[in-house]
Amino acid sequence: MTRIATTLALTALCGLAAAQTSFIDLGPTSPRSIAPDGGIAGQTLVSGVWKGSYRSPSGVITLFSAKSARTTATGAGNSGQAVGYVSTSSRSDATLWRIGLAPLTLWQSGTAAGINGKGQIVGSGSGTKTKPGPRLLLSNLGASGSRTTFDLGQGSAKAINAGGQIAVQNSGPFVWTPSTPNAASGAFTALPLLTPVTGAPSSVSAINDAGLVVGTGTVFTPDGKGNRFACDHACVWTKGADGLYTVQDLGVLPGETPGYEYYEQSEAFGIDGSGRVVGYSEYWFPITESSGNFIRKAVLWSGGTILDLNTLLTAEERTRFELTEARSINDAGQIVGIGTDLVSGREFGFLLTLPAAPVAP
16 A cells, blocks of 8 residues: 655645645536636536536536436536536437527537647547447547547546647546647557456546546455455556556555544546646544544545645644645646535535646656
8 A cells, every 4th residue: 555644845846735726616516527717617516406517717607407307517628618418317428518609519418538738629429339338439520620539449437638638538548649749640558457467457637738548447455354345546657768658556544543443535637737736535444343434535635645635724724624625736736626514514616726836746
């Protein structure tokens, strides 16, 4: 198990301090993605119903509605764009929303996961008898609003970067790389597992413009009693000069109770251009010998160190809010995720803005 010390000199993070960090409670929202310009895609709870939504950089919220259907926004793009899907009882359709324009169905029986600044949208579609699903789909938007959709092979898209590389999940973690930047032809590369044994899966979640991929792998940790537990650990894949990928365990926050290290887990969901990674880390807090609770914290990995993002809140904010999961980060240091209101018990979305760019992991 990789246990990274949480002692963090604030000077090592370029002067990062609670007093310099901007925190916004976004209310009953579930943010999924933040665009380079600060637009946020996710869902907002309205009258007991979750609806796809987009929050502009200035804070204006637009709700996405569809008759007799549920909307979910999963990826944010610049200039008021969001992608996701519209669901009915029979199927989901991949959808593009653009503020001020009508929704655009990208393809039927599928979902859209991400959009880049070149107008490329990736997602997944259902398969056929001759082409088993899920299918990795890429839609290129033209300047006139036209679009062309390509079937790139088998797999589920998780994210796309500026050059058109796609983080893909299929039988395991993969990267699809275009033959030339933003081309619709390319090749899959299998990524190594964090623990290369049967029963230890790894999964991808995001890719940055440098081609770094983040996700989650499996490690086995002993409990000191002859048992081993399969635990999730956040990880990052890096392509070397030889063209081969290596995987690094990003580690976990140490728990508060010695002897329960085998219950410590983490997942990574987002990465920015400099390699800063966000996600969560959780550990087991025992109440009795046979019962307890998992304590989950939103975290940032940077410079080989894991930081509990709650430590960046002011003392007053920490008495009211607990940040439990960080889901996306952009190059401006804006992080979105979810947390819990310690007074009312409600779940809320948050926007946390870092004051400076720390070094990468």
